[in-house]
Amino acid sequence: MRQIGICVYGGASNHVDEVYLKTAYQIGEEIAKRNWTLVNGAGDTGMMGNAIRGAKATNGNTIGVAPFFFRQPGVLYQEGEETLYTRTMRERKAFMESLSSAFITTPGGIGTLEEFYEILTLKQLQQLDLPLILLNTNHYYDGLLKMMQGMTQAGFIDQSVYDLFKVCLTVEEAFEYLDQQLPVSPTK
Structure with missing residues (x-):
């Protein structure tokens, strides 16, 4: 069986508020506890760096994927x-998509939104059928969800799109969902 990779x-x-960084760290821990592999953008800072640190602190496996131009001091973990x-x-x-069995979108900026919407679009086009979580820590994505509802009301997004991703408020809720969706990995 292929190793389960969770793209974060x-x-x-x-x-950013410390609650976001702690959330990322906790995600890394939870991935490692399940003997899954953390897949992310290899960054040293923010949500990326904290997810890696959480996984490593729990003896987890990590794979970072970065473009060559990120090879600068202080950018990559x-x-x-x-x-x-x-x-x-x-x-x-x-490449990150090819290594992943599920996707968790944590709070972030325009790059994070692009990544979320790319996976959501692939699911809508039936080119991908893997779990996609929007982690709404501290209701960070409430505005985004409201905007999407407005797009639905205007006829640009079909209501069925909301079935393609799971909104979770906590890390615990996200992993309860993933535990139902993914096979259990053998222990180390």
Whole structure:
């Protein structure tokens, strides 16, 4: 059986409320506890870096995927188990997708939104059928969800799209969902 990879999308900024960074760390821990592999953008800071730190603190496996131009001091997590390099951001997203069995979108900025919407679009087009979670920590994504409802009311988004992703308020809720969706990995 292929190793289960959980792709975690999230912002790279450390200048955010501590609750977000703790959430990312907890996600890394939970992935490691299940003997799944954390897949993310290999960043040293923000949600990416904290997810890696949480996984590593729990003896977990991590795979970071980054474009070559990110190889600069302070950008990439230096103690990651495995960092794979791509030429472009587009290749990076495709590679992360190929390594993943599920996706968790944590709070972030425009890059995180792009990643979430790319997976959601692939699911809508029936090109991908894997769990997708929007982690709404501290109701961070309430505005986004309201905007999407407005797009639905205007006729641009079909109501069925909401069945393609799961909104979770807590890490516990996210992993309860994933535990139902994914097979159990053998222990280390």
